[in-house]
Amino acid sequence: MADVVGLLVLGIILVVLLPFLLLALIGMLWAVVYPVMLIWAVLFSGKKLDQQIVNTASREASLRKTLGRDPLTTIDGGYRTGITSCGVVWAGVVYGPSHWHLLIGWINNLVGGSVDIFQKVISAGRAEAMQRLRENALRDGWEDVINVRIDTSDMTPQGARKSIKAVEVFAYGTGVKYT
């Protein structure tokens, strides 16, 4: 009888402690994984960013070449005639600097002046979002996108120090078809 009660108590304690044990496990894993990832970021994140920029630019160039023009315009399209159908089209990308870039940016911030590394990261995200807008528009069968707007919003909540550092670039417009 005492054995059964003892096991029961032990079981209850284990069940109650389980979430904390899991948290501790994740914490320990994080302590091991984080330095490795950081070294990886120091070595490769700059290269990865450059590759991303080149990739987006080449996709954009090939699309422009096949179309002969850029399908995106920011004007309302009032001058256009012969539009037969239209509809909203959008694309968004969540893009963040690596922790190595954050460190470079922090040092750059101490010195002042333009913080080129963040500008580069956000531009890469923006170029990617605009390219996806072009691709989405063509995939949906639109010929042009008028009234394009680009929003950038922070994915990091105010005051949250230990959270992801990223921005969301969101591009949207109205796709139009002529015939």
Next chain:
Amino acid sequence: MEQTVQGILVVNTETIPGMMITETFGVVSGSTVRAKHVGKDIFAGLKNIIGGELSQYTELLQESREEAIGRMVADAMSRGANAVVNVRFATSAITAGAAELFAYGTAVKAE
């Protein structure tokens, strides 16, 4: 994304090309707060160390936006409109991993 969402024409221009706006029904809006499960949050946190695109959150915002637009369109439908013009979007991060998406526009009748 089709030309119309549930039979309602959605554009972000002030007018609809080739159509005449005959009646307005006021501002319609739709919002949603969505989050991904904790595994994806952890994975996104790891990916953030290396930098670059966080595709989990891109996907999250894509889904949320579709839901917000769906709610906005439902609002427009209940008012008897057949189009929503001048649509705008707003995003705000509430906590890490949960974003509020808000879509709003003007419900109109266009012929």
